[in-house]
Every structure is written in structure tokens, then in C-alpha cells.
Amino acid sequence: MSALSQRVGVGGWSGSWPPTLATVLNRIDLRIPGALPSGADLQRLLPRAGLDVTVATEQVRPIVEAVREHGARAVIEATHRIDKVTLAALRVPAGELEAAAQALDPALREALGTAIERARTVHSDQRRQEVTTTLAAGGTVTQRWRPVRRVGLYVPGGLAVYPSSVVMNVVPAQVAGVESIAVTSPPQRDTGLPHPHILAACALLGVDEVYAVGGAQAIAMLAYGTEESEPVDLITGPGNVWVTAAKRLVRGVVGIDAEAGPTEIAILADDTADPRHVAADLISQAEHDPLAASVLVTTSPELLAEVERELAAQVTATKHTERIGQALSGSQSAAVLVEDIDAGLRVVDAYAAEHLEIQTRQPRAVAERVRSAGAIFVGAWSPVSLGDYCAGSNHVLPTGGCARHSSGLSVQTFLRGVQLIEYDERALREVAGHVVTLANAEDLPAHGQAVTARFPDADGVAGDARGGAA
CATH class of the missing domain: 3.40.50.1980 (Nitrogenase molybdenum iron protein domain)
Known part of the structure; x- marks a missing residue:
């Protein structure tokens, strides 16, 4: 059976809460030993909002x-x-x-x-x-940062x-x-x-x-x-x-x-996770917006069943029931079943969540293996809500898979790197021949001439801007 045909579930709920337990979260079953897709094929299997x-x-x-x-x-x-x-x-x-x-x-x-x-x-x-780097006597490059x-x-x-x-x-x-x-x-x-x-x-x-x-x-x-x-x-x-x-x-x-854009939470969990915590954390982000994404990636069908029971109970007890129900049952939210934590890590890296919680055995060790996430919340006592307010970290984070190439907001966001290059005559003479050689190789002889013009006698310059020997 192909990986694509493993995707099952019913989405698009728009009635009163709770729906039947089977439709609380869409399900994507990727328990395919040795055959988990990779790259774009895996990304296509994962939940995303219908309106991109x-x-x-x-x-x-x-x-x-x-x-x-x-x-x-x-x-x-x-x-x-x-x-x-x-x-x-x-x-x-x-x-x-x-x-x-x-x-x-x-x-x-x-x-x-x-x-x-x-x-x-x-x-x-x-x-x-x-930072100033000295490459030769009289030759430096300084990296400055300006807001x-x-x-x-x-x-x-x-x-x-x-x-x-x-x-x-x-x-x-x-x-x-x-x-x-x-x-x-x-x-x-x-x-x-x-x-x-x-x-x-x-x-x-x-x-x-x-x-x-x-x-x-x-x-x-x-x-x-x-x-x-x-x-x-x-x-x-x-x-x-x-x-x-x-x-x-x-x-x-x-x-x-x-x-x-609209917020996302992904939780990588095994059978040690507390289903009450997992359900509460999925709900916390679904509360933001009907387009918010709540994704559970787990190795444990038993945990998933318990989480769905908790969702049915907890959603009815919270203030924004309708909004949360729409988010949890939308195409952007799902429960993804995986064979093991290694497969789970491949899934969360492909998903590249804005917020990623690790609720597994040895959560710090697992978290250190993650490559793509806006922010990673490690262990049972580090919920995303903490990062929303008082962790000290920043909650402005990339969504929609952009964590594969973008970072969360930080001081660096507001800084521009400016390099200061400062060489004296001796330092320039030392590297002049290499500059001329590279300029000639790129058929940009005027680049070389800009260097050799500073050394009319051409002493110490390996080649001139015309490409000949000095």
C-alpha cells in the first residue's frame, strides 16, 4: 500500500461540539516500516491549511x-x-x-x-x-552590526x-x-x-x-x-x-x-506523555483562530485515543468552543501516527512547526535532533503557552513550513551586518597577484587594473590586468 493511501480521517466539522471521537482530529497513518516517504512526498502528506x-x-x-x-x-x-x-x-x-x-x-x-x-x-x-579579523600585517576585515x-x-x-x-x-x-x-x-x-x-x-x-x-x-x-x-x-x-x-x-x-501567519503547534509524543497535557496544549493554540493548526505526532495509538477523549472533554469546558472545534477538525490539524521516534523526527522536520513540543522519554536528547522548528519546548513542564508570555523567548515565529529556512524574531532581525575592509599598501601588494589572476579568469581585466594601477612598477605583482606575467 502506498504512503498516500495511508491517509485517513474526516475533516471539515462545522456543527456543535463534541463530534464523534473518530472525527476530533484527522488521522494520518504513517506506520510504514522502512517506507516512510521523504522530501516533498512527505510534506504533501502532512496537514496544511486549505487557504494558503x-x-x-x-x-x-x-x-x-x-x-x-x-x-x-x-x-x-x-x-x-x-x-x-x-x-x-x-x-x-x-x-x-x-x-x-x-x-x-x-x-x-x-x-x-x-x-x-x-x-x-x-x-x-x-x-x-x-569582530575584527587580521589576515595579514596591515590587512583586516571588521564585521560590524548596525540596526x-x-x-x-x-x-x-x-x-x-x-x-x-x-x-x-x-x-x-x-x-x-x-x-x-x-x-x-x-x-x-x-x-x-x-x-x-x-x-x-x-x-x-x-x-x-x-x-x-x-x-x-x-x-x-x-x-x-x-x-x-x-x-x-x-x-x-x-x-x-x-x-x-x-x-x-x-x-x-x-x-x-x-x-x-496563523499559529501552529506540533507535539511529538510517545507513550510517556500525559494525554491531559497534550490535549490542553493542542487546544491552547487552536484557541487563536479557526485556521490555527494543531498537530500531534505520536508513536502510540493508545495515547492518541486518550488524547481524543481529553479533547472531547476539555473543549466543551473552555470559552471558545466553536473556534477551537473548527481549528481542530480543519484540514490544517491532524494526528500523525509513526512507527518510532526516528520517524517522528523526520515528520516534524518536514512539517517545520512554528511551535514544537517534545513530550517523550529523554526529551532534551530528542529535541537536540530536531532541525526545523520555530521554537522547541522541551518536556512536560515547558508548554507553548509559557513561550507565548513569560519564558523570555520570542513568540513571533515562522509558520507554514517557513521554519525550514527562517528564524523567529530576535535582536538579529533588526541588525544589518556591515563589513569594513582595511588594507595598507603592503597588505594589498601581498595579495595583488591573486586578485589579478581571478579577475582575468572571469574576463574582468579592469578589476585587476584597479589593483595594478596602485603599483606602477608592478614589483611583487604576479600578473598584470592584461593577463600576462609581471
Whole structure:
């Protein structure tokens, strides 16, 4: 039987919770000893959202182009049409930021303070040092790191509100030394402003340039600027598929961190995992969005059965039952059965999850074998929720398989490497012949002439720019 025919399950549930246990998660059975597919064949077997970024890109292109051509007017029109909010101005008045901070619940203020402190501690250790390499007497190359001048930080605010994402975006930018920071977040229908918790987090971090704009129009506003806002050099932050699509469209006009779309969790578990923990963690990420992905990769059919029973019980007891049920039963979520941990590692590397939990025997040893994940949470006491808020790590992470080539947000995201090359006459003379030889080999003789012109007598130069002997 081919690997493709091993995929079984029923998705697309859209009724009241709970459905029958058999349809809580789609199932993909890859217990095929010695025959697990690899590369693209394995990736095709794994769950992904039905609406991908490529499709969404064409749908948001008119919004992005309208903002580029018409500025604030197009932003206001898109916000009215999509968010049902009429904006008088894009920028949030400074007084609103301070008022939100003053009204903040003391417990939430303390929690945000802890998140800020831990994030700042971790990110401060990510600073890069200037390094000078001496290749010869008088010949050095210095690697310097310089922050981008201005950044635009996107903070989601649709189905859920994320003051924690303010922390995750702003802290590494500040640690990197970015001089100009603009935050944008969707307006609430009742106030026309971002959620007060987001405004308060900005105030606590000393950010006073905040815009009440969300979605693709926010990304376009940051990239192209408007009458009210200066364009940025780099855009970071998570968002839904429409935000991610807009980031893809403006890449090149500005830099972006990565394509951080609807959230994902993958859990690699064996029979030692606690099914209550596994179910709770799958639910925690499904709570974000109906398009959120929750994937369990396990060697144990018994654990899977227990997890499904826990899901049926726990989902009914949580607040966002409908949203969670749609996410868990969607095409982007599944339980993947594998023969052993080695096969499980191949699966999670192919999936390249935004968040990967390891709940196995010797979880640290297993985690160290993972090649592709945005962040790895090791053992039973390191749930993804910890990383969302107070682990000190960053929760802005690549999704949709982008962890195969992209990293999570960090201080390095906001830095550019600049090399300083400094040679004196003696050091240049020492290598001049090799430069000329390589230039001639590439049929670029003027490159060689730029060196030999500095040595009119040609002494010590192995060959001249015409390709002959010195």
C-alpha cells in the first residue's frame, strides 16, 4: 500500500461540539516500516491549511496597490469596508496611550512587567559583538552590526488581543538600538482605537507612535507610507493569512521578518506523555483562530485515543468552543501516527512547526535532533503557552513550513551586518597577484587594473590586468 493511501480521517466539522471521537482530529497513518516517504512526498502528506498564502496574496493585492497609490485615503476606505470602522485619523493620540496605561489592571501591569523584564534579559544576551579579523600585517576585515533606522511592528487584534505581541516585537527592536519604532494594530469597532491593553503595553515600553490600522492595509501603510506616516525599513510581527500575504507582497520594498501567519503547534509524543497535557496544549493554540493548526505526532495509538477523549472533554469546558472545534477538525490539524521516534523526527522536520513540543522519554536528547522548528519546548513542564508570555523567548515565529529556512524574531532581525575592509599598501601588494589572476579568469581585466594601477612598477605583482606575467 502506498504512503498516500495511508491517509485517513474526516475533516471539515462545522456543527456543535463534541463530534464523534473518530472525527476530533484527522488521522494520518504513517506506520510504514522502512517506507516512510521523504522530501516533498512527505510534506504533501502532512496537514496544511486549505487557504494558503499564495491564494491570499492575489486577494489582498488590490488593497496593497490602492494604499501605495492613494495613501491614507485608501487605508481609511479599506478599514471602513473590512473592519467596519470609520477612522478620522490613522495615528493614536498620545493621550490615549497614557490613559490606557493609567487604567491598566494592577495584576495585568505586573504580568506585562514580568514579560518585558524576562524578554529583555534573554534578548540582551543576543547582542552581536564587533569582530575584527587580521589576515595579514596591515590587512583586516571588521564585521560590524548596525540596526535598521525605522521599523513597523504589527500587533494582531482581531479574534484575540495580544499585548504580549507588543512586548515580543518592541523589546528586541529596542535592544538592537532601532531609533524609530511604529506599532500598528486593528481598531476596535466601539472605540476606533486599538485595544486598550495594546495601547497600555506600548506606553509601558515607551512607544508613542501607534496606528489604529490592521490587516493588509496596515502592512501597505508601513511599507509605502502615507500623509500621516513615514515608510519603514523593516516590518515584523505575526498576523492572519491576509497580513502574511501582504508582507509577501511588499518584501523587497521593505524587509520582513518571516511569514508568521496563523499559529501552529506540533507535539511529538510517545507513550510517556500525559494525554491531559497534550490535549490542553493542542487546544491552547487552536484557541487563536479557526485556521490555527494543531498537530500531534505520536508513536502510540493508545495515547492518541486518550488524547481524543481529553479533547472531547476539555473543549466543551473552555470559552471558545466553536473556534477551537473548527481549528481542530480543519484540514490544517491532524494526528500523525509513526512507527518510532526516528520517524517522528523526520515528520516534524518536514512539517517545520512554528511551535514544537517534545513530550517523550529523554526529551532534551530528542529535541537536540530536531532541525526545523520555530521554537522547541522541551518536556512536560515547558508548554507553548509559557513561550507565548513569560519564558523570555520570542513568540513571533515562522509558520507554514517557513521554519525550514527562517528564524523567529530576535535582536538579529533588526541588525544589518556591515563589513569594513582595511588594507595598507603592503597588505594589498601581498595579495595583488591573486586578485589579478581571478579577475582575468572571469574576463574582468579592469578589476585587476584597479589593483595594478596602485603599483606602477608592478614589483611583487604576479600578473598584470592584461593577463600576462609581471
